[in-house]
Amino acid sequence: MKIENTFIFSIRALSGYPARTLLVLLAMSMGVASVMLLTSLGEGARRYVNREFTSLGTHILFVLPGRSETTGGPPPLLGQTPRDLTLDDALSLAKNPSIGKVAPIVVGSAPVSWNEKDREVTILGTTAEMFEIRQLAMGQGRFLPVQDPSRGSGVAVIGYKIKKEIFQNRSALGEWIRIQDRRFQVIGVLAKKGQSLGLDMSDLVIIPVASAQSLFNTSSLFRIMLEAKNRNDVKAAKEAVLRTIKERHDGEDDITVITQDAILSTFDRILTALTLTVAGIAAISLAVAGILIMNVMLISVSQRKSEIGLLKAIGATGSQVLWAFLTEAAILSMTGAILGIFIAYSGVIVIIRLFPDFPVHIPLWSIAASVFTAQLTGILFGVLPARRAAGLDPVMALSRR
C-alpha cells in the first residue's frame, strides 16, 4: 500500500466519523492555541519591560547607598550603617572621563498647595541633568535651570497630572505654589508621558536638589542616577563610581551600583523563565489532547473491528493496518495543530485590538514547539490503538457483525 493511498484511506476513515473527528481536532487545536497564546503573552510582557527600559537609554547607572551584596567577611562588631551618599559624592563623579551626566536624586513626600487646594505629592529633588538622563519632555515652560547644585532656588517643574488636578485648565506657568512652608514658582509642566519604571512621572513635583534637601532637612541623597559616556563605557563607569566613592568614603565599599543592562537582563531572564513555565503548563493541555486522541482511537478500533478484520482477510498486513491507524493519528494532530495556529493568531489579533500598547508576539519557537509536541503526543498516543488494531485476530474480528 503506497503512502498516498494510506493517507487517502485515513482521511476517508476520519471524515466517515465527523463528530468524533471534530471533537479531537477541537481538543488538539485548543491545546496548541493555548500554548501559543500563553507564550505570546509572556513574550509580550518581556518585550514590554524591555521597551520601557530601553526608552530610558541603555547606558544608565544607579548608585544606591549601602551594599546589597554580602562579602562573606565576619559580621561587623559595631552596628555599621552605610555612609550616606552626599551631593559632593555625586558632583565628584561627574569629573570621571567615562561618566557623562550625573543627576543626584532626593525623594520625599510633602503637601503641595495652591489657592486653597492642597494635596500630598511626591517631591523629586534633582538637577538639570535629570532631563536628559531620563529623557523627559516638557509640555510647557522649561525644566530646572543649570545652576550650582549646592544652591537651592524657588523653582518647580510639575507633572502633568498635578497640573490637571491643581490648576485645571488655567495656566500654571509663573504661578507660586507652596510646598510644605516654602514657596516655589512653577517654571514648567512635564509632557504627558505616563509611567516610567514604575515611577509615575506625571504625579510629582521636581525642585532643585539643594531645595529638596533643605525641605526634607537631610544632607543625604536617595540615589544618584548617571549615564556613561556611551554604551561601551558602562563597565568603566561602574568601576569609576565604585573607586571614586570608595576613596571618598575612607576606603569603605558602601554603595551599590546597578546598571541598566543588569536590571534589564534580570527582568529578561525572569520573564523568559515565566514564559517557558506558562508554556509548559499549557503543554499539559496538549498531553491531554493526546490522551483524548488515544481514547477516541481505541473506541474507533473497537467500533471498526469488522473493518479491520476484513482488511486483514483481503490481504492487509499487520504493518499496513498499523500505519493506517498511525496515519489517522498523525492527520488528526497535524490538522489540530494547524487549526490551533489559526486560533492563536486570531486571539493575538483580538488582544492587539484590546490592548494596543501591549506588544503581544507569538515567538517562532513556540509555534515550532507546540506543533512538534502536538504531533509527538498524537503519534505517541496513536501507537497503542494502532498496535491493537494491527494485532487484531481477523477470525474474531469478522465473527461479529
Add this chain to the structure above:
Amino acid sequence: MDRVFRVGEEEVYALRDVSLNLDHGEYTSVMGPSGSGKSTLLNILGLLDRPTKGTYQLENDDTTSLSDEDQALVRRDRIGFVFQFFHLIPRLTAAENVELPLILAGIDPKERKTRVTQALAVLGLKDRARHRPDQLSGGQRQRVAIARATIMRPSIILADEPTGNLDRHSGGDVIEILENLNKSGISLVIVTHDPALGERARRNIIMTDGRIISDKTRDPVL
C-alpha cells in the same frame, strides 16, 4: 490436521484429524451443524487461522511456516473471501470497496480504475459504482463483495454462508455468479448449512464434531 482451542482449562478440538485434498478448480461444499468445525476449516483454508497440528499446502506451497505478513500477501493475491454479512466498509462506495485489495497491493490508480470498472460491469453493478453499501440491496452488496473477492484474480474463493442473509431470489443470483466463476477455473469452497445449496456442489463434505464424516464427489457427467 488438528485445530485445538483452549477454553479455560479445557482443550476443545474444533478440527480433529482432518485431511483434505482439494483439486484445482474444484467446486466443494462443506456442510454440518453449527460447531462442527466447518468455519474453522474455512478460516484455515483462507489463512485466517493456523492449524495447531499438521500442515496446509496451497498450490504446493507450505503456508503453515509462513509469517503473518507473508500469509497476508497470500490472502491478498490468491484467496478471495465472500462472507455472510458482506463486510463492506460502510463509508466507502461500491467501487472503492472493490478497489481496496488493489490499493493494498499497491497497483497504480489507472489500472485500478479499469479493473474495478470491468469487475463491476461483469456483475451488473456498473450504475451502482458510486453508491455506498447502505444504498444497495443485499444481493447487490453481496455482488460487490464478490467483485472485491475476485478483483485480484485469486485461485480460490471461500464463501461462508454467502446466501445466509439474502432472499431466495438474490441468493440464487449470487450462487449462479459464484458457480460461473468456478466454471472459469477458480476453485470454490462454500460453507453452508442449507442442504439444497450444498448439494449443487460437485463435491460434498459433511462435518460433525470437527471430523469429516462424509466426502462424496458426484459423477462429473451429471
